[in-house]
Amino acid sequence: xxxxxxxxxxxxxxxxxxxxxxxxxxxxxxxLPLLDxxxxxxxxxxxxxxDDLGRYCAVIVVSKPAARLTVQRLDRRWPQLPWFSxxxxxxxxxxxxGLDVHYPxxxxxxxxxxxxxxxxxxxxxxxxxxxxxxGEGGRELLAERLREQGASVEYLALxxxxxxxxxxxxxxxxxxxxxxxxxxVSSGQGFLHLQALAGPDWPLVAQLPLFVPxxxxxxxxxxxxxxxxxxxxxxxxxxxxxxxxxxxx
Numbered sequence: 001x002x003x004x005x006x007x008x009x010x011x012x013x014x015x016x017x018x019x020x021x022x023x024x025x026x027x028x029x030x031x032l033p034l035l036d037x038x039x040x041x042x043x044x045x046x047x048x049x050x051d052d053l054g055r056y057c058a059v060i061v062v063s064k065p066a067a068r069l070t071v072q073r074l075d076r077r078w079p080q081l082p083w084f085s086x087x088x089x090x091x092x093x094x095x096x097x098g099l100d101v102h103y104p105x106x107x108x109x110x111x112x113x114x115x116x117x118x119x120x121x122x123x124x125x126x127x128x129x130x131x132x133x134x135g136e137g138g139r140e141l142l143a144e145r146l147r148e149q150g151a152s153v154e155y156l157a158l159x160x161x162x163x164x165x166x167x168x169x170x171x172x173x174x175x176x177x178x179x180x181x182x183x184x185v186s187s188g189q190g191f192l193h194l195q196a197l198a199g200p201d202w203p204l205v206a207q208l209p210l211f212v213p214x215x216x217x218x219x220x221x222x223x224x225x226x227x228x229x230x231x232x233x234x235x236x237x238x239x240x241x242x243x244x245x246x247x248x249x
Contacts, residue, residue, distance in 0.1 A: 002025075002027050002244060002245065002249075003249045004181065004182050004247075004249055005028045005029070005030075005179055005180045005181050005182065006022070006027065006028070006030075006180060006181070006182040006184050006211070007029070007030050007031075007032055007174065007178075007180050007183045007184065008029050008030065008184050009033065009035070009183070009184060009186070009193070009194055010031075010033065010035065010184075011033050011036060011037070012033045014064075014186075015033055018237055018240070019031055021237045022241070022244075028178075029184075030178050032170070032171065032174055033164060034163060034164070034190055034194055035161050035162075035163070035187070035189060035190050036161070036162055037065045037160065037162075038159060038160060038162070039069055039158065040136070040157060040158060040159055042073065049131070050073055050074060053131065054080075054081060056081060056129045056154075057081070057082065057123060057125055057128045058081070058084055058119060058122040058130045059081060059082070059083050059084070059130075059131045060084045060133065061083065061084070061086075061090055061133045061134075062085070062086050062090070062132060062133065062134045062142075063134065064089055065158070065159050066133045066134055066135065067085065067090045067093035068093055069133075069158040070094070070133055070158070071093065071094070073158075078097065078098070082102065082118060082119075082122045083100070083101045083102065084101065084102045084103065084116070084118070084119055085102075085103045086104075086112075086113050087103060087104075087235060087236065088103055088236065089236070090103070109213065109214040109215075109216070109234065109235075110141050110142040110214075110216075111214075112234075113142065114142065114145050114146075120149075123146060123149055123150065123151040128150065128151040128152065129151065129152045129153075129154070130152070131153075131154050131156060132153060132154070132156070134156070134157060135158065135159045135160060135161050136157045136159070136160045136161070137189075161189050163193040163197065168199065169201070170197070171197045171198050171201065171205065172198070172201040172204065172205065175208070180208070181208065181209070182208060182209045182210075182211060182244075182249065183208050183209070183210045183211065184210075184211045184240060185210065185212055185213075185221075186213055186235040187213065187217065188216065188220055191212065191217055191220055191221055192220075202224075202225070203225070206225045206226045206227055207228075208228075209228045209230060209247065209249070210226045210228065210230065211230045211240060211244070212230070212231055212232065213231075213232055213233075213234055213235035213239070214233070214234075214235075215231055217231075230243050
């Protein structure tokens with residue numbers, strides 16, 4: 001049992017699972033999803049990419065929504081090439097289709113993925129081409145580093161993220177009503193939505209400890225005025241638990 005009472009901001013389905021995990025560990029949490037997604041229309045150009053995945057030396061799937069949409073659009077027409085994901089949960093969606101997916105065993109961010117020997121080997125060949133399947137925007141660092149290593153990188157956006165509609169002031173009301181003393185975001189986009197929802201209450205919200213998944217989001221939050229930011233070094237439940245147990249409310 002800990003004294004943490006944290007707000008989770010992941011999409012509803014993911015937050016529900018995390019609430020249960022934290023409860024088993026004696027940690028109170030409340031869910032206020034700040035990210036929702038909707039698929040983007042499939043254009044002829046997008047379909048052409050899916051029909052010719054074999055031209056890439058590696059395909060990187062950066063999120064569970066991207067993995068689910070990939071599964072739907074490929075419809076079991078899986079080319080034999082190296083598949084990669086940023087985290088274990090995304091990898092599992094693809095692995096359920098029988099794919100051998102490489103992902104970091106420790107850490108679930110771009111830096112950890114870039115350190116994978118299998119990815120380094122895949123992009124070492126001359127003329128290496130990498131496809132990143134993602135939502136609109138994001139993972140720019142990943143592409144930059146791959147290009148620095150000589151690979152040609154293309155994006156395919158499969159969905160867009162948006163902030164669900166909430167009443168003005170709902171964030172501060174939830175914090176006060178449930179006596180929350182910590183906030184959790186799982187991505188840079190999630191942090192931006194947190195700040196947007198806080199609105200004029202952001203100076204007060206920024207005083208609460210904020211748990212983030214990576215150094216990049218940590219820097220983003222500090223630059224925006226967050227006073228105590230904890231880098232969990234990953235977005236998994238295990239990483240969050242370690243960070244919560246290592247911190248004092």
